[in-house]
Amino acid sequence: MSDEIEMKRVRGTGWKSVYDTLRNEILALTLPPGQLLDEMTLAERFDMSRSPVREALIRLAGEDLVVTLSNRSTIVAPIEVASFPKYVEALDIAQRMNTRLAAALRTEADLKIIAKRQKEFEIAVKTGSHLKMSEANKQFHMAVAYAGKNAYLASFYERLLNQGQRMLHLHFEYLERTGDGYLLTDEHALMLDAIRAKNVELADELAHAHTRQFQDNFINFLRENYVNDVSLSSRLAAE
Numbered sequence: 001m002s003d004e005i006e007m008k009r010v011r012g013t014g015w016k017s018v019y020d021t022l023r024n025e026i027l028a029l030t031l032p033p034g035q036l037l038d039e040m041t042l043a044e045r046f047d048m049s050r051s052p053v054r055e056a057l058i059r060l061a062g063e064d065l066v067v068t069l070s071n072r073s074t075i076v077a078p079i080e081v082a083s084f085p086k087y088v089e090a091l092d093i094a095q096r097m098n099t100r101l102a103a104a105l106r107t108e109a110d111l112k113i114i115a116k117r118q119k120e121f122e123i124a125v126k127t128g129s130h131l132k133m134s135e136a137n138k139q140f141h142m143a144v145a146y147a148g149k150n151a152y153l154a155s156f157y158e159r160l161l162n163q164g165q166r167m168l169h170l171h172f173e174y175l176e177r178t179g180d181g182y183l184l185t186d187e188h189a190l191m192l193d194a195i196r197a198k199n200v201e202l203a204d205e206l207a208h209a210h211t212r213q214f215q216d217n218f219i220n221f222l223r224e225n226y227v228n229d230v231s232l233s234s235r236l237a238a239e
Helices: 002-011 014-027 039-046 050-062 081-105 108-127 130-147 151-178 183-196 200-225
Strands: 066-068 074-076
Touching (some): 014 039, 014 151, 039 050, 081 130, 081 151, 081 183, 108 130, 130 151, 130 183, 183 200
Antiparallel strands (some): 066 074
16 A cells, blocks of 8 residues: 555655755755756655656756756756856846836736735845745746736746746845845836836836846856956946
8 A cells, every 4th residue: 555655646746845845955056056966865865766856857957957967967057157148138138028018918917916926025035035035036027927918928038037046046145245135126116117007118128227237236246256357248238
């Protein structure tokens, strides 16, 4: 009977606890970029077979949080600082397009959801938990994207937000240290106001400024903590 129960767990939701735990640890940088994730070791840690562990790793790979190497070992995905300019360029385009569409097409029901997510982000900021802040930030921006009624753009945007959550974690750390922790809540509120007013151009401008603020603070964080001279050019810097 115990084998039958274990089989049902493996085929059902056994992977979910592994996925949730590892995802949180990766986003919070408890598991650092490049960390080896050995299936056997993880199976022992979670006291289950390797099948649900493998399923969890597959799902994490789908979010670009882990990478499978040529030798079939799995590691926590590196944070590619050199590719940051290209990343933030793509993020800027996606953020602006989704926010513009939201301002043009939002319904009253959409506004209620966006406002709810904005309040949830404010609450998360007050907890001081960077993990809760990054998750709430993603949910706010995805509520905006869904209001834009373009599933393709929303999906592209969500992928970028997923890829950037660990960088956002470091960004929050910088804001917290410099005393600008509430800047993001103010920016979200302004974006909501522009969407509510159906002011497409202002929504676009605010979304662009939001990306630039993230870019500038992340680069400043890198300069302070990792290297003496960070030179990450981007078209955003010239706009």
